[in-house]
Amino acid sequence: MEEPDCPEGSASDRGGERQTASLPLPASFLEFLSENGLDPAVYSMAATIPRYIRLKPGMESQIAEMEAELKCGLEKVSWLPGFYAIPPEIQIAGSTAYQQGKIYGIDAASGAAILALDVLPGDHVLDLCAAPGAKLCMLADTLGTTGSLTGVDVAKHRLAACRTMLQKYCLGDRTRLFVADGTLFSILPVNSRMRRMEGSIGVEENGSTFREWTSRRSWKDRQKTKKANANGPQHLLATSEPELIYYGKHSGLVGLCKSDVFCPSVDDEACTSGYDKLHLLTNGFKLLKTGGSLVYSTCSLTVAQNESVVQQFLSTHPSADLQKIDLADTWPCRSGGIPKTLRFDPAVSQTSGLFVAKFSKLPT
Template sequence: MTTQSFPPKFTQWLADNGVSIKDYEEQESIPRFIRVNPSHITETFAKELNTELTPVSWLPGLRFYSLDAKMKISGSKGYESGEIYGMDVSSGVAVHALSIDPEDHVLDLCCAPGDLQGNEDSVTGTVTGVDISKARIATCKNVLRKYKMRRFRLFDADGTTFNVHAPSRVGRWTRPTGQIAVPELDSDDDTAKGDQDTIVTIPSKRKDDTPNAPPTKKKAKVVPKVKPYLATKLVIGDPQIESPALLYDKVLVDAECTHDGSIAHLKKCDAVGWEKFEENFFDPVKMDALETLQRGLLSNGYRLLKPGGVLVYSTCSFSRRQNEGVVEWFLKENSNATLEPIPNAEKFPLAPSLDGNPTNMLRFSPSGSGTSGYLSRE
């Protein structure tokens, strides 16, 4: 792919959005990135692939390595066994920004292709993945099984209206602090049975909790149980209680976007023709609908987030409207939300920010970062 093949309207759009054409001219110099399962040794993979694996020093802890861009990992023993997997390091920044603690319950509202699949070593809580596309959710299912995740559930659902709260039960373990009274459910039809109550223990990390206060008994709202597309044994028995005490600790909204920051996506457009890309990218009705979707995903993710929790919004677009514009709108609508700095961001190889960017929003680009185009904010 060469930039000379870009449609003139797209080239002008890049200039209008402060995107350097160099971000696409330097595509061949971008290395390939992989993540490595923590229980395995990287030297084994380097020997098998017959290439050097270079640790990504600026994003420690997530086991990212770079290798030659032309190197194929599919078909290798490590890839087939789930010990290594391909993932651009810019996507790893969004996972890093979540700052996942061991007991956290994490919601991934646009979960395909499964950026959180390699994080279960650091999660003793759960990960709930949501995607409206049956094809993408099927991809996530395959990833889940391949990497042997044990605390994961997937829902084929609309992320703008999804309303299943964090699990109160993981296997035989129930969350240990605070108590809530839940109407007894009929095991056959999940309907409320009389006025009998079952006490379910759950934690709450709300800022106004009083340490050592006696548990309070509150009625939880009983809603029809939503059947997961797939759930592992440890979380399939969750009763799906709807309660303010069962909101998620962390939420990732890696939103649907125009993918103009993805070199791989633009290569496909270049190969098959730019007509469909131009039809979607420059159609004002479709762009309005996309913006509405992005706002809806961000708003619903925030609604399902605990007070004091962390939400990360990201895209693989360079569009100001899809990034800074969405975040600015959200902050105006939610005065109690604040942009927080992403840990260790001062060490990241960032692309230049746009003039007037809200603080604590990070941009990545091929020329500025040596990665695919990506934006992340916390």
């Protein structure tokens, strides 16, 4: 099951705008909230929850300049490195700092979910619900100049926004982006299967060897997109393999044959050659290597999409081990309905809300 599609930032921060919910709420919805143990007041707090931004590393010396332009103070988030809170009415999209790729909006709870992964240098990280891209940028920053990052999303236009964001912040060198259904995606990290591909590296295979990525598309690709659009957005997804729309020069693809890169995982190959870190659940767990870590997070506050999903997953996956997130001891969150899971509630955390559970994969 993939992470629900929810925007980065607060209630909504697309284009620097914030949308708020207002009371009164419909009786049927109030009943639904009651069944899930939720206080209806959380839906009237959007206007008071701070907006959160993350500074690109190395930009700390320019904070005073940013504060002058935004006409507000940047309040450092003590429990989350690199994050700052600003008043909810402040719009960042028109600022020079935003346009020059020095800051971007991302909710503090989403940043905590990334920290929970405990990404290390050299890791191969997979985000199976990557759009709109703020978490992907934070992951790329954390990886630095080692490892690899794979982003997957079902919506091509949203994944294209990820591509733009990675390029804007100069974070795409080790990244590749696939348009695909996250519940079916099965392509393993390139570096993990180098021995299998050794005989085909650098060999031209009917013009299908990856060269340096370019934004210029061939006539064939343009016609393919045109046909897909004519048949509806889901047509392409249902009838073809994952579509690679971006790869960085150090992502491991340059010089490799496409037939090898797009070869799906087989049998238990993922246990030894899969991803070190993921950001999904059922299908993601199949692609996780033994000893790897998986974070499942949703912006939903309901039990059905959170604790119930975790319980069902654990009951059918004996090699899944629910992990305590040690960093959370200093986070403004509470325990979820299952021990070791976390909930960022708006009233407690001053964030938009998030559920987080972390798993590791045991040897079978």
